[in-house]
Amino acid sequence: MARESWTSEENAATVAAYLDMLEQELTGQPFVKSEINRRLVERIGRTRGAVERKFQNVSAVLRDERCIFVDGYKPLGNYQQALADEVRTQLRSRRDIFGFMDAAVDAPAATRLDFSWNVTDPPLDAQIQLGPHSVPEHGFHTDYVAREAENRQLGHAGEVAVLELERGRLRDAGRNDLADRVRHVSEEDGDGLGYDILSFDASGERRLIEVKTTRRSIHWPMVVSRNEIRVSERRADEYVLARVFAFASMKVGLYELPGAVSATCDLDPLSYLALPKPAVH
Template sequence: MAATVRGYLEMLRLEVSGEPYVKSQFRKALLPLLSNLSESAIEFKHQNISAVLMKLGLRSIQGYQPAQNYQQSLVPEVQRQLSSSPSLVELILAEALRAPDPTVAGSLDFISANTPAIIFPEHSGSSHSRIGSPDYDAIEARNRALGLAGELAVADLEYRRLVKAGRSKLAGRIDHVSQTQGDGPGFDILSFEESGREKLIEVKTTRSRAETPFFVSRNELRVSRDHLDSYHLVRVFNFGHGPAWFPLRGSLDASCILEPNDFIALPRPA
């Protein structure tokens, strides 16, 4: 177990530092140390570690889908190795506050991703419930540069969508409300359906996985309730790593499991 965790955390360190690595090489290096496990079994262990890191409030490796059914002894082992490598935790949290590189952010595709499955039904957003770990989600939520970059990407997507549909005049009326009016309206972008109907869009952006929880203010929740037919929350994820997105429409009470803090939101399975 220790060797598997050590290898995973080294991959995470390389990824956060922007250095290339090959997952299969790390798996193959573990085979002589774990003679009773296959390479696919090692990959599943790495998915377990992804789940533990998300439970602890830290981000996981891109491409390793969190798998929740892990040995309980895995949690203290991950914590032990993280505590003995504070520089890795510092790198992860520094990434959460880093401004995105506009040259690698990329454009969003027209087709949305599927709403992710919930990884932790018992998830709670406080750092205490996350066993005292620093909270990547909370730190990243304060990254205004990242939030703005995600909003600009969604505004660009909306503009391209309307122009493609032959609605250039509507595209020209898109308003980046969070920049022109501030946070008061409770959404970030005023766009339009092809019919001309208003579309109120709140954008939540993360460099991490689609399953990463996000913060919702009471004002945003109120607006989603008051404008059921026009409110859209767009979750942008993997920002800077081939960004993608999925929409949540209508009241956030219906589309998310909310935990007060203001609120942490986990998309309900489709």
């Protein structure tokens, strides 16, 4: 027999436990997820699996609020409105957590010297996709997705990593001639082209690579510009969106989305350019 909906007390205890973990993660302090789960199970009487899914729901709420979420809990949508309200209430009472998020997304980045690549498929699980109410309306915190995207040092370091990966891939394929032609165009020609790296595949076909870098997990959203979308649509046969994730790890993640961004991604507008318009008579 299915259990009834979660009570306000259960939601409150779950959100508090989750935000405790998030604070520990953001400040670099170790914790054991299974132990947090065990304590919560003992307190509220739900099963371990139910608690895990509820933690994933909290991740989805935080993602939809453009906040950082615990890396180990991928967002799981279709959450209760009551849970979302509880997350917002507790965030308002834990103002220090926003300072920790500020530090996480603003931290300087340097060119990586010693790491390996974890090249993987993109996350296509429908349960983690953005929901119909994913644009926050509450205005009590920073948009951390956009803020991290503005970290130019992080973006540059990710581009350099992909640049060297492309050159190495071509050399391994015996195409030193092409490797020598790979260019960091956003640095050499300016960042208005709609992509960062001009590369090639082993047959000599061009690859126009736009790099998006995050220190967060594979499930962290990206920010793309209108120009990048337009270029990707115009040059769909050559365009590649390269998502670099877990950039602070010894094993840096990477997945690629070839083609028009409007075809490979769900797009949720963050802002609009606006000017007054004449009245229509």
